[in-house]
Amino acid sequence: MAENTQVSTPADQLEALLEGPLNAHSLDEIAHLAESTPRPELTRVIGAVPPVRAAVLFRALRKDTSLAVFEALPPGYQAELIRTLRGPEIAAIIEELDPDDRAEVFGELPASLAKKLMLGLDPDEREMTATVLGYPKEAIGRYMSPEVLSLRNDWDARTALESVRARIDEPETVYLLPVVGPGKVLEGVVSLRSLLAADPDLPLSALTREATSVHALTDREEAAREFLSHRLIAMPVTDEEDRLLGILTMDDVLDIMDEEDAEDAARSGGAEPLDRSYLSSSILRIVRSRIVWLLVLAVSAILTVQVLEVFESKLDQVVILALFIPLLTGTGGNTGNQAATTVTRALAVGEVRVRDLGKVIWRELRVGLVLGSVLGSLGFVVAGLVYGWPIGTVMGLTLLSICVMAACVGGLMPIVAKKVGADPAVFSNPFISTFCDATGLILYFTIATVVLGLH
Missing domain, CATH: 1.25.60.10 (MgtE N-terminal domain-like)
Known part of the structure; x- marks a missing residue:
């Protein structure tokens, strides 16, 4: 061989x-x-x-x-x-x-x-x-190129092409050319293709189309999402009075989205993004990127321990209840994280706005009811056959309640984060998992107390 x-x-x-x-x-x-x-x-x-x-x-x-x-x-x-x-x-x-x-x-x-x-x-x-x-570092103006080749709206196609040829090496891109009026006010844009194909004597105003532009102080992720949603190759950047300041290009947008996606992925896993490759990062740098969230989660997990301590007497009466705790906490955390991930993504691409909070909660409530009904029915049958129907009833009702609660919380948290100016990804997996663990246990033992007649 x-x-x-x-x-x-x-x-x-x-x-x-x-x-x-x-x-x-x-x-x-x-x-x-x-x-x-x-x-x-x-x-x-x-x-x-x-x-x-x-x-x-x-x-x-x-x-x-x-x-x-x-x-x-x-x-x-x-x-x-x-x-x-x-x-x-x-x-x-x-x-x-x-x-x-x-x-x-x-x-x-x-x-x-x-x-x-x-x-x-x-x-x-x-x-x-x-x-x-x-x-500011998060503003799109920090990522624009001020080297922009602009054309005057009172030129004809011949004059515009002569200007492009004379300055072809200066700007970062020439495929989309901003057209400006007096005071560099943005009037629109013209593509290089249409300029090359036009009659030389044609007024530039006849070739100019409406521009999709962005204000220089707009958040970089919001601007990048708008750029991609319109499938642009370049986008003018203006000030409050619509004066041309620079241009945003595809490579800048891709860099922004790479950074934002890396940041969201890291924070949803309870860490801060590394600013360099993993292998070249020192051990101390990697520890710093993780330790803060581990401390936050460790402190917040004390809530779960305290809940168990409060209901310790219930566990003493029906020890079998302890067997289902990992299943219930895992279900709550996963359901909440699924909802949070979906809503965070919808916020990022503009499908959901802060004012849609009521619609999101109503939708997640119904999703949670359906998920909870399926899982609760399964839990009722399996636990009932093995441990008795009273335990099966507790499991079925608890799974239903936890799914509804976790889905609503998972849909709520990213929107609340957006409203207060925080990163919605921060409120995803780590925080929601801990919150749903503690709340889910309260629901579990409350239902068990009522159904099983505990005291």
Whole structure:
């Protein structure tokens, strides 16, 4: 039988060299392997090793390759790499970045270092970067590109095309071109395709269509969702008076959604998102991302213990009740989490608004009734056949009650979070599970007390 052999790729060899002792020979090998490693793999390797080791590989890359790799790294790791590298090579990369990408990196750096790098920029680049940095971190203005090629509404198609050709290298995108009037007020947009196909003497106003734009202070996730819902390739960003400030592009939107999805996934599991790859994160950084929620959950779980202590006498009378506690708490937590996940998603994509609270509760109440009826009937039959019909009745009624309660709570919590300005994902799995555990046990023992005549 032929033996299985695993072929080591240049990226695997690079990673192995960077994890081992470095000397003159290994540095030459790193430089040689970097030449034959695809850019996506170089990005993965740099993101998987500590910044000090990543800097060694980074210095071995050609300028165009190093820029492409740097742009693909998360902002937190970019900042770590800058602190490690310093020097002229990183200053050149910072100069080449788009203003919105540069602002995102500066936001992760110490103020003194960010100021130093800012002073080293070309005056025009410094001004554009400062403009983007002036917006809050969660505002879409922080992610727009101020390098936008706009056209005047009193031009014809020929003049507009001449302007595009003259400035083709300046903006981040030219596929959708904003059309502005006096004072840079946004009048609409025109696509490059329609501009190229138009009669040169045709007034630009005849080609202009209504623009889907966004205010610079709009929350970044809300703006990104709107961008995707309209299936745009670019979207103008304006101020309160509809004056054009910049443009939002698809790559910026995808970056925002990646960050938001990672944040929601982490928080729904009771952790904070890591700002770099898992393998390159220190043990302390991973612990910090998890410990806060573990402490919160540990404190809140005391509620469940206290509920059990209150009903300890009931358990002494009917010990068999203790066997069903894991089933009931698990059912409540799962039902609540299902409802919360569904409503959180609906909130994110704009299907549900805060004012729809009543509709959501009424819908989840009916969903809970149906789920509870199915599970309760099953619990009644199985528990009744094995432990007797009184116990079966307790199980059936409890499962029905828990499903209704958990579905309503799961639908309520994300909307309440949205109303108070919190992240709906935070109110999902960890908090709802603990709340439903304690409340479910109260329902369980209350029903058991009534049905079984406990005292």
